[in-house]
Amino acid sequence: MDGLQRGASVDEETEPEEPKVGDCCGEGCNPCVYDIYRESLKRFKAKRPHGISADSLGLDKIEFKPFRLTIITPQTKDTSIYRFESSERISIKIGQHLELLVPCQSENGVKEVVRKYSPIAWTDTSFDVIIKRYANGEASKYFDKAEPEDVMSWRGPYGNFSYRKDDQEQLVILCAGTGIAPVIPIIRTIVENSEDETTIKLLCGSHTLEDRLLMDTLNELKAFWNFVFTHYVTSNDGEAGWGEKVIRGRIQETDILNVISASNKKSKVLICGSDSFCDDMKETVRKTGADFHCF
Known part of the structure; x- marks a missing residue:
């Protein structure tokens, strides 16, 4: 319950606090604490559309935005680095992750799943993620067919990791x-x-x-x-x-x-x-x- 309280905002005059590390159990809860956080953030933005500034133009914590896959660099037989680029500026901090919307085939047609990846490097308009492909993985089948110029949908960044050089030796x-x-x-x-x-x-x-x-x-x-x-x-x-x-x-x-x-x-x-x-x-x-x- 603590995670739900942190992920939601009681006072919509205040920007909702992003869930802390450990609030999400990773078990696919519906709703997840991040779902609750995004709904709270959406209500906050709708109420005060000019009251806050976006973290980045090419990335959004609520809506998925298009990024073009430009380079695939193999690392091992089943792992590669994928570079994605945006036509808009993006902003990512160390320790943060992004979410990818993956369309997957199912018995009832196409279903969409969300996967989390941590960028290993980025610029003002691009980022690199390293992805391992598993034999029966839903996202893996998607990336098995991925080619440069494909457009994929990302949102974020998420994560409140902080580092200060004086905190440890x-x-x-x-x-x-x-x-x-x-x-x-x-x-x-x-x-x-x-x-x-x-x-x-x-x-x-x-x-x-x-x-x-x-x-x-x-x-x-x-x-x-x-x-x-x-x-x-x-x-x-x-x-x-x-x-x-x-x-x-x-x-x-x-x-x-x-x-x-x-x-x-x-x-x-x-x-x-x-x-x-x-x-x-x-x-x-x-x-x-x-x-x-x-x-």
Whole structure:
């Protein structure tokens, strides 16, 4: 009920507060706290059409808007980076996500589903998302047929993640698979700020060496003094490249405890991955007493 209260606005003279991380359970509730938030925002905008300014012209938190797919860049056999462009200016902040409206075939014709993706990079008129295609996934079938010049419908951005360089001395990031997407812009923001001395330690899980995502970006970022990363790979396929730090197996509780406890620095932890991965990571991080944020 707390999430519903935060997602809705009692006083329509005040702009409704966006749901906080964790308010949405991810179980497909109808209505979802985000549905309630959007309805409250719609009523607020209708009542005060000139009272607020849009976050961005090409993106809207209520209505889906068209974006043109311009580039598809394969990453692995089933994962690619998709670039979308708008004719209008857009505004996205680190840690935010967007929603895509996906038309899917069903027994009764076409149904529409909504999928969430975190941009890994963006400009004033475009953004990149990394998408994994699953064998029987509804959205995956849609992207299997996607080609440059296709027009897709997006809305957002959502998410109230905030970062201040003085909040922690060390940032520990625990992610798996495409869970790396929301943290890449955060890492880049920190390391490219010469006044930010926060150290970053990334522990990233994947099934195989070939499944590792955004390796070019990670290798680019590791040139900065305050960023290091370790991959945890559950298979025994192939050999890691020169200078790569790869541990065979899953991210263990002892690994997390050592990274956080071995340093005298005040730590904050970011977590992103599957529901089961996040649950496991949160349980361990709680034992350390460190502040954490789960995407």
